[in-house]
Amino acid sequence: MNKAGVRWTTEQVLALAPDDSSRKAGNKLGTAGPWSEAGSSAAGAVWGLCKGSGSKPYRTVVDTTGPAYKCSCPSRKFPCKHALGLLLLRAADETAVGEAEAPDWAREWLDARGKRSGGEGGPAGGGAARAADPEAARRRAERRAGRITAGAVELEQRLADLLRGGLASAEQAGYGLWEETAARMVDAQAPGLAGRVRELGAIPGSGPGWPARLLEESSLLHLLNAGWLGLDGVPEPLATTVRTRIGLPSPSSGAPVRDHWLVLAQYDTSDGKVVTRRLWLHGRGSGRWALVLSFGAAGRSPQLSLPVGAVLDAEVTPHGGGGQLRADWGEQFGAPSPVDGPPPGGSTSDALAAYGSALRDDPWLESWPVTLADVIPVPVPDAGGGWQVADADGEGALPLAASVLSRPGLWKLAALSGGGPVTVFGECGHRGFHPLAAWSPEATGTVALT
Template sequence: MQFSRELILQQAPDDASAKAAQGLRNVAKWQSLGANELALWGECKGSGSKPYQVQIDLSALAFKCSCPSRKFPCKHGLALALIRAEQSSAFTDAELPVWVGEWLEGRQQRAEKQEQKKATATARKSPEDAALPTKRLERMAAGLDELERWLQDQVAQGLAGLLGNEGALERLAARMIDAQLPGVAYRLRQLAGVPGSGMIDGVDWPLRLLGAFGRLQLMIDGFRRFDSLPPDARADLSQALGLPLSKDEVLGQGELCRDEWQVLGQRVEEEERLWLRRVWLLGLNTGRVALVQDFAHGSQRFEQVFLTGSVIAAELAFYPGAHPQRALLTNSPELRERAIEAPPSPVRVALAELAAALAANPWQPLRPLRVDDGVPERTPDHGWVLRVPGQDADGAMPLRLDERDGWVLCALAGGRPLRLFGEWHLGVDGCHLRPLTAWQERALVWAVQENAE
């Protein structure tokens, strides 16, 4: 599989990694470089006595390196791909070294186990057959009753009573944990910083807090008539309450979808040494958008690498829900060479689809949004916005960007519409689009860089 220098460098977690990778393109810094139809590998001289062993699985574009870097891909993996793209003659056709063969064999064994899990998961119980223990249901019901009384008291007494008393939300969240409602506790902790936080995206804090209270009340009402809800709505509510399905249950109950998926964008976040990665995929045949979400803790790294802008062939299992979004890979993805043929997405269509998704599942705080006819602008009153030609700034879409990325997008657009893809955030910090990628004439021209240190 061939990749351009530009595409490889766009996958760098930060500018420092990209610069360091380019400095390692000198083949004199590599003790060996090998390739066959399965993989690329090389040994790069480092600061220690032993060289770093770098390898790339070409079928799924998975990277592995023996260096201690927490960045993914690391500079050595990026450099190996760059050398292949620019100096393919530097590689020798050879048999796989033992260390590369063992890694590929391990990946194959894990893929086979995943297939076995998928085959056996279909015999598992459906969501209708699964039932929570009576004692847990009683704890949850009591916790939600307490939450409802608290919400009614705040509205009756006035939200100003929460100013300077943010600890009340933390204490209530702790009681929701005792009631085995982790999803509710998470939402309450997010509200602790809202009282007195002022205007965000044109909405003052009391209105944002009331909106969050309304979604909590909707959860309470939904729980009380849980048995009468449609199966998809029950699945969404269960996840919102903090009762997610296991991976095996998703493989057994979720809808399977095989397609060629374009990697629209990805984002990596870190909290207390827990790394969360969200990868957004667009099915080029089905038109579906999927979110593949995975975690790594401490010194662990994501083994599977997704190249933004590339196309992979894979089967996904979607989590059940009224508007399925999150999905699991059921097999190892395979890279494809295919021209990008994503359908157009004017802002009116994109917002209509967003509204339908939020109506179907009002507790989902993140939604994908792709807009083809917006122009990024910096306004004195609203900050960064995405304006549709003919629309004033008051009706523009708020963007969440740092100054550098904002000016880069403005320069790329040059006052003309730019295709943006990002995550639409609906939360206590306002409603806005956080761009992840930008495209011009089917070409990826910008991707947000995440520092994975």
């Protein structure tokens, strides 16, 4: 089978699911029973008819070189349960989805995709899009900058009042005042400031040591305000980082970087309005990290989804700013291929040093991507249910973030380890280590922990 026809594993398919309910529904459809006329092509296309509740079966087609999905079902999730089920069927039984001639309904969509990727066609109506008025854009940017400055000044006064009245008063004031301040930052078109204010409001009364945490976060917020108010004197790329943290758009810059990118992790977060998908990549040749973000409106999954544990020959375009982790997904050359091993890893001390170094470029950075080699997940003695990943040689350890302790990924990691050393990729930050993928000498492939 050629490269375009490489089948994804069950683990890789499940990692594409937008949520747990989609995984469960897709699993139920991962058998031959509900499918008819299922087939695939050497170019990476997979299709089939899935029996549903209606009189007509759902038409499902997947282009694994994207990946991209098309289904006649009404679901707003990408991929839907039918696409997941079809791919799971192919992963489990190659003969059930053998090579065949694509039906007209699948070929029509695949041909249209081929024309778009080949650069044919154009905007609706065949005309070029009108260029934006640069002078109007400049005036809009100036008006927004003025609103942000007014919001930052107001926020500085709020922080000064907090310190003047004493941190203990924050618990008595309740969350309402913080929410009001956050709303003022939204009015000032500074969503980054609004988000940090809401985080401050959740700290008082959050547990032992909350005054120290409130002081730390307030200091970082003050530093961000100071960076914006004195932006003219801030060197690049730190100035770009300040703009991004405030909430201004961060466009990609520079030349695209083509590499064989290992897809390490994919997971979604939501603020109630927007679903954000985070995709972590590592370049085999360049050795650089890349964080690709994809967004979807509330109730809708982001469209970009990549198979965890696969290697993609593709281009990404990095954004500016400290660390330059953020990147935009670009052109992909061929289909995913199986991974031949994890990225190079280090010790827990190396991970802390990498995070500390990254903080010099971005003081507001919450975490940094790291790969830990030869570590063992173990409970922390007398920590009330806490866990850590410890170097196999006993030299050091990293506590796992509290948010990880209630997730099934922790138990997957412990089961994979079985008390022995494993390689783990994750995010290392001031809240602890968040494991996202793991590899074991006794197992093949990447184990997704999200």
